[in-house]
Amino acid sequence: MTDVPDKPSAPGATGAPGTPSAPGAPTATGAPGSSRAAGALPARALDRRGAILGVATAGAAAVVGTAIHAWNGASQGGATGSGRTTEATVTVKGMRFVPDTIDVASGDRLVITLENTGDQVHDLVLAGGATTGRVAAGASARLDAGVITGPVEGWCSIAGHRAQGMVLRITADGRATGAAQPSQAATGHGGHGGHGGHGAAADGPSATPNREAPLPEGFTPFDAALAPAPAGTVHQHTLTVTxxxxxxxxxxxxxxxxxxNGTAPGPVLRGKVGDTFEITLVNNGSMSHSIDFHAGIVSPDAVMRSINPGESLVYSFTAEHAGIWLYHCSTAPMSxxxxxxxxxAVIVDPDGLAGVDREYVLIQSEIYLGPEGGVTDADKVAAKAPDLMCFNGAAFQYALQPLQARPGERVRFWVMDAGPSLPTSFHVVGLQFDTVFFEGAYQLGGPDGVGRSWRGGSQALGLQPAQGGFVEAVVPAVGSYAVVTHAFADMEKGAMAILKASE
Ligand SMILES: [Cu+2]
Structure with missing residues (x-):
């Protein structure tokens, strides 16, 4: 570990010698403001005084009954304790723990209260496994770190938070290095200050993609065929986060x-210029989430705020302008x-949008693999190094189950680059686009439809993250037309489809 100050720096620490607490006991209070405010005194100035012994002991003793069986870590295993307990309070500011270093006297038991003063759900996990569990914004919880005899690292296990800097360092007698505790040797976590990005549950080797893999039994691709905008001018939708x-x-x-609503991407919403969208966002997840609709012009403060699990909000906007607009969670780290x-995506049809034979929507995005079944690898996200690229959430899905057309049909592709970080160059092998609508305006063609005298064509629609548009082409003959990003390394990672034209 590096960057550990040699002075004690834990505000809010109090002493409670001999507190008979059990280690590893999360006790969420869920009561904002009920906990002791973070003070300004360093831990070691108070940890032997026992000035508020009664209060601290009562709080810790309450958890003994449930804690012992939950304890899987072993940070105190084999260590000879001093019999003293040090309490420390840690708050949250943005993506930081405050303080981010706690120093205790070697041999003391450490009990940490995490007061989540941030605006989204966090937790604190120590190397060795002790955890507060998830703590809602405004709530607090305690964990028993056990007897501290050497450096211990802690972090927030929600994907991306550790990589953003939510790391807590515990030192003994001001030492940033020393005898590793048994828990660290057991988990391989100890001292790996650079091991950012993964939650404890997400650790493990990255899944290995097999680009030749067939679609799994029972898998249904995201429906790329686009339905017309529904009738009416008010569109009410509930988007539930899971x-x-x-x-x-x-x-x-x-x-x-x-x-x-259970799929990635989420549902494609559609309307016309001037329509109103009334969206109810429900958070049924385990952490904070939010939503940002590019299709609306709004003050972001209230409607784009992060909400805790179990909460909901209503987000209404009027579609002032045509286009295909991104929506996304805007809780940090957004990437x-x-x-x-x-x-x-929200599709807002331009006035006079011409009829076509088929309409498809393809949303390109990047996938940064964690372990098989695990969560996104935040380090890969930060490095913009995806393992897979996809249209509509699964790499290669429409290569293995092609989109359909017939010779002579006019096909429109609505295309959105969802990113989070890489562009697309949307191209269909064998075809030229005679109509291109890019970010709110026709670059080629227009509402008058075919029959134009201008003979220019387009080979690719280039989109940066959060840009969108549509292209049209007439399929000339039977065949298999590859639909790709012409950034070929990304195509080879899965951002490709087949448009299968058959009689
Ligand atoms: Cu989210």
Missing amino acids: EVPSVYVGAGVTQTRWTF VHLASGMHG
């Missing part, structure tokens, strides 16, 4: 995906929430 295990993401891999599946 975190879904074992979602197929292509190439033989499943991941835990964070979703709107991880978006990459984990929390994105979708």
Whole structure:
């Protein structure tokens, strides 16, 4: 470990010698403001005084009954304790623990109260396994770190939070190095300050994609065929956030995906210019989430705020302008929430949109694999190094189950680049686009439809993250037309489809 100050720095510490607490006991109070406010005194200034012994002991003693069986760590295993207990309070500011270092006298038992003063759910996990469990914004919880004889690292286990800096360092007698505790040797976590990004539950080797893997039995691709905008001018939708295990993401891999209404991408909403969308966002996940609709012009403060599990909010907007607009979770780190599946599109038809024979929607996004069945790897997200690229949430899905057309048909592809970080160059092998609508305006063609005299064409629609549009082409003959990003390394990772034209 590095960067550990040599002075004690734990505000809010009090002394409670001999507190008979059991280690590893999470005790969420759920009562904002009920906990002791973080003070300004360093832990070691108070840890032998026992000034508020009665209060601290009562709080700790309350958890003894449930704690022992929950304890799986072993940070005190074999250590000879001093018989003293040090209490420390840790608060949250943004993506930091405050303080981020706690120093105790070697041999003391450490009990930490995590007061979640941030605006979203967090937890605190120590190397060795002791955890507060998830703590809602405004709530607090305690954990018993056991007897401290050497450095111990802690972090927030929610995907992406550790990589963003939510790391807590515990030192004994001011030493940043020393005899490793048994728990650290057992888990391999001890001292790996650079091991960012994964939650404890997500640790393990990355899943290995197999680009030749067939679609799994029973898998149904996301429906790329687009229905017309529904009648009416007010569109009411409920988007419920869930975190879904074992979602197929292509190439033989499943991941835990964070979703709107159970799918990644979320539902494609559609209306016309001037329509109103009334969205109810419900958070049935295990952490904070939120939503940001690019299709609306709103003050973001209230409607885009993060909400705790179990909460909901209403987000209304009027579609002032045509286009295909991204929506996404905007809870930090947004890159991880978006990459984990929390994105979708709102299509607002331009006035006079011409009829076509078929309409498809393809939303390109990146997939950064954690372990098989695990959550997104935040380090890969930060490095913009995806394992898979996909249209509509699963790599290669429409290559293995092609989109359909007939010769002579005019096909429109609505295309959205959801990112979170990489662009697309949307191309269909063998075809040229005679109509291109990019970010709110026709670059080629227009509402008058075919029959134009201008003979220019387009080979690719280039989109940066959060840009969208549509292209049209007439399929000339029977054949298999590859639909790709012409950023070929990304195509080869799965951002490709087949448009199968048959009689
Ligand atoms: Cu989210």
